[in-house]
Amino acid sequence: MTSNSLIKEFKQSLNYDYGVEIENANLKELYNSLGKVLMGYVNKDWQKSIHSTSKRVGYLSAEFLIGRLLYANMLNMGVIEDVKKALESKGIDFNSFEDVEDAALGNGGLGRLAACFLESAASIGKKVDGYGLRYRFGLFKQSFVDGFQNEEADDWLKWGDPFSFRKEDESVIVNFADYSVRAVPYDTAVIGYNLKTINTLRLWQSEAINKFDFKAFDNMQGLKIAENDYKAEEITAVLYPNDNTYEGKKLRLRQQYFMVSATIQDVVNKYKKISNDFTKLNEYIIFQLNDTHPVLAIPELIRVLTTEGLSFEDALAIAKKTFNFTNHTIMGEALERWPLGMIYELIPAIGEILKMLENDIRHNLNDHRFFIVRDDVAYMANLAIYVAGKVNGVARIHTEILKNDTFKDWYEIYPEKFVNVTNGITPRRWLLLNNPKMAKEITKLIGDKWPTNLDSLVNLESYINNKEFVEAFKNIKHENKLILADYIKKHEGIEIDADSIFDIQIKRLHEYKRQLLNALSILYIYFELKEGNLKDLPKVTFIFGAKSAPGYYMAKAIIKFINEIANLINNDQEISSRIKVVFVQNYNVSYAEKLVCACDFSEQISMAGMEASGTGNMKFMLNGTPTLGTLDGANVEICEEAGKENNYIFGATVEEVKEVKNNYNSGAIINGNLKLKRVVETLVDGTFNDNNTGVLKSIYDTLYHNDTYLVAYDFASYIETKLKAFKEYGSNEYFYKCLKNMANAGKFSSDRSIRDYVEEIWHI
Ligand code: 26W
Numbered sequence: 001m002t003s004n005s006l007i008k009e010f011k012q013s014l015n016y017d018y019g020v021e022i023e024n025a026n027l028k029e030l031y032n033s034l035g036k037v038l039m040g041y042v043n044k045d046w047q048k049s050i051h052s053t054s055k056r057v058g059y060l061s062a063e064f065l066i067g068r069l070l071y072a073n074m075l076n077m078g079v080i081e082d083v084k085k086a087l088e089s090k091g092i093d094f095n096s097f098e099d100v101e102d103a104a105l106g107n108g109g110l111g112r113l114a115a116c117f118l119e120s121a122a123s124i125g126k127k128v129d130g131y132g133l134r135y136r137f138g139l140f141k142q143s144f145v146d147g148f149q150n151e152e153a154d155d156w157l158k159w160g161d162p163f164s165f166r167k168e169d170e171s172v173i174v175n176f177a178d179y180s181v182r183a184v185p186y187d188t189a190v191i192g193y194n195l196k197t198i199n200t201l202r203l204w205q206s207e208a209i210n211k212f213d214f215k216a217f218d219n220m221q222g223l224k225i226a227e228n229d230y231k232a233e234e235i236t237a238v239l240y241p242n243d244n245t246y247e248g249k250k251l252r253l254r255q256q257y258f259m260v261s262a263t264i265q266d267v268v269n270k271y272k273k274i275s276n277d278f279t280k281l282n283e284y285i286i287f288q289l290n291d292t293h294p295v296l297a298i299p300e301l302i303r304v305l306t307t308e309g310l311s312f313e314d315a316l317a318i319a320k321k322t323f324n325f326t327n328h329t330i331m332g333e334a335l336e337r338w339p340l341g342m343i344y345e346l347i348p349a350i351g352e353i354l355k356m357l358e359n360d361i362r363h364n365l366n367d368h369r370f371f372i373v374r375d376d377v378a379y380m381a382n383l384a385i386y387v388a389g390k391v392n393g394v395a396r397i398h399t400e401i402l403k404n405d406t407f408k409d410w411y412e413i414y415p416e417k418f419v420n421v422t423n424g425i426t427p428r429r430w431l432l433l434n435n436p437k438m439a440k441e442i443t444k445l446i447g448d449k450w451p452t453n454l455d456s457l458v459n460l461e462s463y464i465n466n467k468e469f470v471e472a473f474k475n476i477k478h479e480n481k482l483i484l485a486d487y488i489k490k491h492e493g494i495e496i497d498a499d500s501i502f503d504i505q506i507k508r509l510h511e512y513k514r515q516l517l518n519a520l521s522i523l524y525i526y527f528e529l530k531e532g533n534l535k536d537l538p539k540v541t542f543i544f545g546a547k548s549a550p551g552y553y554m555a556k557a558i559i560k561f562i563n564e565i566a567n568l569i570n571n572d573q574e575i576s577s578r579i580k581v582v583f584v585q586n587y588n589v590s591y592a593e594k595l596v597c598a599c600d601f602s603e604q605i606s607m608a609g610m611e612a613s614g615t616g617n618m619k620f621m622l623n624g625t626p627t628l629g630t631l632d633g634a635n636v637e638i639c640e641e642a643g644k645e646n647n648y649i650f651g652a653t654v655e656e657v658k659e660v661k662n663n664y665n666s667g668a669i670i671n672g673n674l675k676l677k678r679v680v681e682t683l684v685d686g687t688f689n690d691n692n693t694g695v696l697k698s699i700y701d702t703l704y705h706n707d708t709y710l711v712a713y714d715f716a717s718y719i720e721t722k723l724k725a726f727k728e729y730g731s732n733e734y735f736y737k738c739l740k741n742m743a744n745a746g747k748f749s750s751d752r753s754i755r756d757y758v759e760e761i762w763h764i
Pocket of ligand 1: 336612615
């Protein structure tokens, strides 16, 4: 591609699709035409990959949090400079596409992981295709009104979707007991780095089987048509905004079955074109089940195979060779269980198969500890473990907890099933794309192979004490902080100082992640400053980004609390020149890209044992930021790689948490620590205004009487470590830690994760 040829095609596309000249095209038109032109360059290779028959993996996931594709695709195609030049020759700002919204078809960690995995697989040349749902509305858009979270529909398609193609011909029908619908696939190209390979993300959209029923129309039953359309389209209308809590909603069950039924039918149809020997299905495809959300694929495959004439036993034997299962959380609330009655109401054939599976497990194991259906409830994790060839956790400590705790009984009988695959992140999006200046600096020192061989970052070790490199690192970080400050000014209307420490906690809002602990520590610092203590504290900006599930009362209360703290501090003349608090609205993938490269301390402060892995922690590490955190999830492995002494670690360990929980009295801890008590009392003493909703009092009560996540217990050690970290900021020791982290982030490339899956599980 050259800029000239690009411009020519770009103009053509704008002309064909929109009838406009490049000079008059609006952003949406430019975006869609540019996207289509780029696709034109890869379609041929993509077709080849689609028609290959080599063994592949189907990554089944209810969520793919892909974010913005335009820049990432240009990066992987190696055309950024050409496109920039071409656009600029026409007076179009390359960055203007930042106003195009993200595709937020996921909630958080699990969905973003799926996106990183697809990108990595394509980049290392492994055939892994994603299967999921094309939600009409993705994760809600968040704003704050009076400090409370406000949700609005995420109409991502209003920008168009130039990277996907509707494959009408490959539609399938999904049958429910009450009605049937059409599943229409939309395929998005997953472009590997340097065009290594191109895989497919296939997202299913639900539609009415007969889009327009003329008979009904003739009978003047227009409303009936509308109702018919609505019922069908409802299935993929919206992403459930829960992260880590399961809701037994019928529509959710419909979504899950719709996704897996369409996928299994599609795959079996294709397999039948190359073979009629279903016992070898696993030589054509194996499925990775991304948590329990797609686990109904197991009974669905059995159902489809039995309709092809196989016996239940033979079909089950094939399923056992075909499925593997990843667990992403140990939270009890997240473990999906479906009332059998609901399953029978919607998908009776699946209800029957679940019963047969329950009989099978009775027959084979005959042990009350192992069941799939009990008291008329189907346990999806049990089903997954029983049938899957391999079961994996997502960080070493998490897999250990699964083996020794959560799935202890299963591990006892199936020790060989359990493996660990530590999560990863794609270094293309999370360093090369989001932090181009740092990437360039790294390339200058160690060559340009690191994006596909992240372990080679360790070659930076020999420059860690090199003055020039440290200076460059400092300058780049500072420039990134200026860019973030600008962005925050524009989007939040708050002025922050790029010379202050940026202390950042960005992730879904959940009690176990303990944004509350962070909030209380800020209040502590505030009061200390007020009293004239902490004289040497450098200037700090505390930044939060988090969405709460709309129905999660306590999480929403914590958002309000943090916004109240921000209000208090930012409006305090005396203090706001020393610390500031910003809670950014609508935190998403694109915001993360800006935050991750502009951070001085990465807050990863979950109660030990609760965060399965975390992947934000890896993004910060890769961008040269030390972790301020607990020994939880992948933080443990981060410390192992970069040195615990090069991060700021505090708080109870998993073992200590167990111990402490034996007889825990948070009230006693609070009453015994006057400074902690003072900050906790602000929740009820009129310091803040919660518009008489009582939300702050609720936080107060749980802190005093429950404190499930040991906020009070870890408070003192958190404060101590945090203040020590701030004190060290800017010193040689501090920058040493930054660079140690960057140089040792190699393990956390999702290329490595994919290779682990290939070696331990997939064997493709
Ligand atoms: C059914 C409701 C529901 C929705 C989402 C239950 C559970 C989930 C996910 C499993 C929650 C999730 O995203 N877990 C996160 O997965 C990441 C990728 O493995 C990990 O890094 C995070 O630690 C984990 O919280």
